[in-house]
Amino acid sequence: MRFTLKQLSYFIAAGEARSITLASERVHISPPSISSAISQLESEFGVQLFFRHHAQGMSLTPAGERFLIAARDLLGHAQRLHDLAHDITSSVAGPLRVGTFRTFAPLIMPALFKDFLDQHPQVQMQFFEDDEFELVSKVRRAELDIAITYEQEGIDLQFERLALLPxxxxxxxxxxxxxxxxxxxxxxxxxxxxxxxxxxxxxxxxxxxxxxxxxxxxxxxxxxxxxxxxxxxxxxxxxxxxxxxxxxxxxxxxxxxxxxMSDDTPPMKLGLVTAKNIRKTRAILAFEDHCRRRISTNDIPGMAPL
The missing domain is CATH 3.40.190.10 (Periplasmic binding protein-like II)
Incomplete structure (x- = not known):
């Protein structure tokens, strides 16, 4: 189907006002735009939505009356989706899938996991451990929201360094x-x-x-x-x-x-891996902040100091 929520909102305004002119004033859109939206909906669904009365405005057809009820319901569902998205992105709650490189998963994750959930009990946090290659692959496939692992060259993901590990x-x-x-x-x-x-x-x-x-x-x-x-x-x-x-x-x-080691050996870079160009939930952002506070070169949970 080729129609938009905006077209439905214009139709609802016209149906409630029984006038394109009044609808135009209520939604601050030109009358031709509203007329065009109604015509496109009638063409798309193959129904006549309005009776046009030259001197007395317009009235809904029986099909238009039913269509108005359904359109209101659909826009209500769309608004609830918007509200849900707002809840997900504006409160620290909901699912969070964290992957960690298995060599240090038993060291740093117990403290990170517990402390984070103590602060944000509404987060449903899942923990996975794997090797470096698989962690990156799972973030890329959106099977993980974030991974704590070493930096890998040439990957198409975002890496934020937290600590250096010689x-x-x-x-x-x-x-x-x-x-x-x-x-x-x-x-x-x-x-x-x-x-x-x-x-x-x-x-x-x-x-x-x-x-x-x-x-x-x-x-x-x-x-x-x-x-x-x-x-x-x-x-x-x-x-x-x-x-x-x-x-x-x-x-x-x-x-x-x-x-x-006395050899000149570059340290490994430990950090956070996330996908690029995604809108991060509040849970992801809060976990990133938590990791920034808890992980540094000289202080890593569960690890001996340098």
Whole structure:
């Protein structure tokens, strides 16, 4: 169907006034515009809406009377949609789907989630964790409203940086070099490496070796950060990570050491990913503000300080 709500509103004004001239005065639109709208509606629906009386104005046909009732009802529904949209965008309520990179999801999300819902109990917040590639894909497909993850080059989404996370070397606390203040990757390159095997992450860690002309000697790999930590704590090998769990005890009870890298390694950029050119709800805007207050380079919930 090819008609507009504006045409319906002009028809309603004319139907209530029983005069195009009076309707024109009420809605501040020229009489020809109202006449044109009525003619287009009659043509579109194939019905005569008015009897035209040359000296006494106009009156609704029986079809026009029924059409007037339906038009009022339709415009009422349209207004309720407008009111609903206003409620969604002007109050912190409604659904909110947040995705987080799984390496730091168990660290930062519990505090962020609880504190946000304490402040905004009317938000129906859903939490998802995934790898970096999938998070970006889900934001692009509108399956997520916002994602907390690392910056990726070349994506067609909006990224707002919140914190810088330097890459560090992860060793067993009993490793001979675990007490060093810093280490270069070359000092460990001949030792077995435990790889966090996730899209984007594995390419990033491989690039650190390639940049220095070193070979990555992978002895074990896992998509679960805590599994990597347990392998390292057992003395199987070393690893590199960017998230820094506050606890230096692995799931298997082994102790860990976080050693800063002396190599010139650019830090990872942690931030918020959202779609471009969308009208954000109040819930999304409030969550963005919440993240800005809670996440910074030197203070990230659940993470050890630099």
């Amino acid at each position: 890459t560090y070397l992860l060793l067993s606390a009993s490793h001979p070099l675990a007490t060093r203040e810093s280490l270069s990757l070359a000092e460990l390159a001949d030792q077995p490496f435990v790889l966090l095997d996730l899209p984007v992450s594995r390419e990033y860690f491989q690039s650190r070796f390639d940049r220095l002309g070193l070979r990555m000697n992978v002895i074990a790999r896992s998509a679960q950060p805590e599994t990597v930590r347990s392998f390292v704590a057992s003395g199987l090998g070393f690893s590199m990570l960017t998230s820094r769990p506050a606890s230096r005890i692995a799931s298997n009870g082994g102790k860990l050491a976080y050693i800063p």
